[in-house]
Each structure stands twice: as structure tokens, then as C-alpha cells.
Amino acid sequence: MKVILIQEVKGLGKKDAVVEVSEGYARNFLLPKKLAVPATDSNLNTITQQKAAQARREQQQLDEAKMLASQLSKLSVTIPVKTGEGGKLFGSVTGKDVADALAKTHGVEIDRRKVELKDTVKAVGTFTVVIRVHPEITAQIELHVVSAGDR
Template identity: 75%
Template sequence: MKLILQQEVKGLGKKDAIVEVSEGYARNFLLPKKLALPATDSTVKQIKDQQAAQARREQQAMDEARMLASQLSKVSVTIGVKTGEGGKLFGSVTGKDVADAIERQHGLTIDKRKVELKDSVKSIGTYNATVRIHPDVSAQVSVNVVGE
């Protein structure tokens, strides 16, 4: 019997998968617990349409992420901070500071959680920050830390 899974079933498949199972398993377990629906022509078409729409949304998000990454790769930001003797900072520069500087200086809105600094920035100098825009797309931003 062909069924469309409504949620992931261990050992059988993920949500929206079309699976072939025995009639007893379907009638006694999957259907009463509302884990699956019978695979009629209309429900199969509906699932296929939903999957195609999801693929289009994911492709559009990927294209937007690549465009933003190409803009960010050309970006260099300058962050002015208070310093003590020897160019040491009071505190450190964080991902939030970098995201705010990108928004102020270039008008690109970046989530602070997407900005990664390899080392803690505690002195004046130039550093590289990685901005993870999408799971598959990231960009390098040059961060220039200067004293005020």
C-alpha cells in the first residue's frame, strides 16, 4: 500500500516521502496514529507541488546569499575604539561591533550571530572576519581597528 508520510518515521522515511508498506502496518499503525495518508493522485500531486515550491524558495535564498556575499567581499570596515597604553583595547571587538559597523558604513544588514572572528580582537590592527550568510555561502570582511 502506498502512503505519504506526515512526519518522520524511524526506519521508514522522512516527512512527505512516498513509501510502500504492507496493508496491515498501514491500517493498524500508520493511519490510526496519523503518521501517514493514503497516496492518492491528488495528494501525490500536492506533495510534488509543495516540494517544487520549496526547491524554488531555497534556490532564491541561495541566489540572494551569493549576491550579498559578493557585496560583502568588497567591504572593509573601520571600527574606532578606546585604547590604553601600547595599543591595547579596553574590552574587545565582537561580532556585534563588526555587524553594526557594516550596517553603519555600508548599509548592509547582517545578523551579529553570523559574524565570526577567528581570534579575539584586543589590540589595534587589521583582522579578517567571516560572515556566514547561508550554510553554503560565506564572505570575508576586512576589519580595521583604530584607536580614538
């Protein structure tokens, strides 16, 4: 008997897979526990439409991420910080600081976990920051760390 898996079943297949199983396994285990539905023409058509809609959504998210990345790559952020002797910072500049500065100066809301600093920023200067906009797309912005008195 052919069935379409509604969710992943260990040892059988992933979600939306069409698999051949024994009739007893399908009737007594998969169907009552709502792990699968019979592979009828209408159910196969529904799964195909859902996959197409999911692909369109993913493509739209990818296009939006590309646009956001191109906008971000044109931006730079300046963060004034308190410094001690020799331009050393009290503490360090974190991804949260960069995300807050982006939101405050440019109105771009970025999750702090998507901001990647290659090294800890503990001195005044210019640094490159990578922002993961999408799992496949990143953008680089310039980070200027200045002493609070130098604004």
C-alpha cells in the same frame, strides 16, 4: 499499502517519502495519528509540486545570498575603540561590534552569530572577518580597528 509520510517516522522513513507498509499498520496507526496519507495520484502530485516549490525557494535564497556576499566583499568596516598603552584594547572587538558597525555605516543588517572572527581582536590593526551569509556561501570583509583618538 503505499502511503506518503507527512512527518518523519522512526524506522520507516523521512517526511514526503513514499513507503510500502502493511494495511493494518497504515489504517490503525499511521493514518489516525496523521503521520501519513494514502499514496493516491492526487496526493503524489501535491507532494511533487511542494518539492518543486521548495527547490525554487531554496534556489532563490541561494541567489540572494550570492548577491549579498558579492556586495559584502567590497565593504570594509572601521571600529574606533578605547586603547591603553601599546595599542592594547580595553576588552575586545566581537562579532556584535562588527554587525553593529556594518548596520551603522553601510546599512547592512547581519546577524551577529553569522560573523566569525578567527582570533579574538584585542589590538589595533587590520583583520579579516568571515561572514556566513548562507550555509554554503561566505563573504570576507576587512575590519580596521583604530584607537578612538585616531579617528
